[in-house]
Amino acid sequence: MPVPLFDEKCSFYYDETGNVRKFRLTENGVNAEEGIAKDFILGGVLFKSDTPPCNVDLLFDELKINTPEIKFRTLAGKKSNFWTAISKKPIQQFLSWLDSSGLYVHYATLNNMYFSVVDIVDSLFAAQPQFNFGLEWAQALKASLHRFVITHIDEILSILHSYNYPSLDKEDIKNFCYELSDLIQSYGDEDFYLENFGQLLKVNGRKGELVFIEDNTPGLLVEEYFGLRDGRCAFYKDSIYFFDEEAEAELALKNTIYTLNGEKLSNFKFIDSKNERLIQISDVWVGLLGKLFAELDQSTPEMIIRKMESLTQEQKECIRIINSLIDSAERLCRGLIQSVNSIEMIQNRGSLLALMDKLI
Numbered sequence: 001m002p003v004p005l006f007d008e009k010c011s012f013y014y015d016e017t018g019n020v021r022k023f024r025l026t027e028n029g030v031n032a033e034e035g036i037a038k039d040f041i042l043g044g045v046l047f048k049s050d051t052p053p054c055n056v057d058l059l060f061d062e063l064k065i066n067t068p069e070i071k072f073r074t075l076a077g078k079k080s081n082f083w084t085a086i087s088k089k090p091i092q093q094f095l096s097w098l099d100s101s102g103l104y105v106h107y108a109t110l111n112n113m114y115f116s117v118v119d120i121v122d123s124l125f126a127a128q129p130q131f132n133f134g135l136e137w138a139q140a141l142k143a144s145l146h147r148f149v150i151t152h153i154d155e156i157l158s159i160l161h162s163y164n165y166p167s168l169d170k171e172d173i174k175n176f177c178y179e180l181s182d183l184i185q186s187y188g189d190e191d192f193y194l195e196n197f198g199q200l201l202k203v204n205g206r207k208g209e210l211v212f213i214e215d216n217t218p219g220l221l222v223e224e225y226f227g228l229r230d231g232r233c234a235f236y237k238d239s240i241y242f243f244d245e246e247a248e249a250e251l252a253l254k255n256t257i258y259t260l261n262g263e264k265l266s267n268f269k270f271i272d273s274k275n276e277r278l279i280q281i282s283d284v285w286v287g288l289l290g291k292l293f294a295e296l297d298q299s300t301p302e303m304i305i306r307k308m309e310s311l312t313q314e315q316k317e318c319i320r321i322i323n324s325l326i327d328s329a330e331r332l333c334r335g336l337i338q339s340v341n342s343i344e345m346i347q348n349r350g351s352l353l354a355l356m357d358k359l360i
Helices: 056-063 072-076 089-100 112-127 135-151 153-162 170-186 192-207 226-235 247-256 277-297 301-309 313-332 343-358
Strands: 010-017 023-026 039-048 104-111 220-222 240-244 268-271 337-340
Touching (some): 039 277, 056 089, 104 112, 104 226, 104 277, 112 135, 112 220, 135 153, 247 268, 277 343
Parallel strands (some): 010 240
Antiparallel strands (some): 010 039, 039 104
């Protein structure tokens, strides 16, 4: 689904969490195991025009923290999960201030494993376009593949590594397709979409073509996350963007960013977060989101119901604020909340957040 264009001039502030730098295959799996389940999240706060609608210094005065800058771990503690984080008074103060600040939130998430394997599905459709029945069909196939990959991660990573994925040689495509299809079939999974994916794989094996996983860097699954940055700068071209200082990301953005019309853009700056408190606020927001999504991804509705029964009123208020901030952002522009992820995971997170909101 295309990101809606947004013509209103705004000031965006960003930080990130879950950055594993380069995500690559190794002989033993991947170089960063935390990147298998956890998303990379790029996000923060924004306001319309050039002048913030709030006094940021008041938040820092209220927190009474004697440190050059605040980060999520400063307020929540180094090893907090989501539930313990929202039990901490500094996080409660932070969310209360953010709720009344007049700022909007925004974020984009990218799941490394989902991003790494969906090119297989897109390659199948490139060779067999007659079997691409639209967006919902493609999303369902990709979600089923991702779920199978995560469930059988060790076997999948071994296969990918043995074929130098995502840079398959032409002569290896047939064996790759058949080996992956045979693995799926061996588990007898009665998933309609997964079964269709396996059949498409066999047909492509005979064709010997997987266009999007040929001629790449062997073993390199995610090279960098600058696509999330330059996408925002190009689509929301009338706005200004402030990113936390990072030399590699800044160089990549300067070398790749263009508008939709091919014109070079310069509507972004990289700033040391110590010198910009709105970037520090963005750090706390994305850190909290990272903990929230990690919790939701391993929870069922029954688990959420039990947990909500044990929360204090202050913790429930934190959840109400988080839902309210996300809803406000989507009302401003749906594209401010963006996910490169399995549709199943996106829907699961949404339904569990809605359930939490209902139980407050």
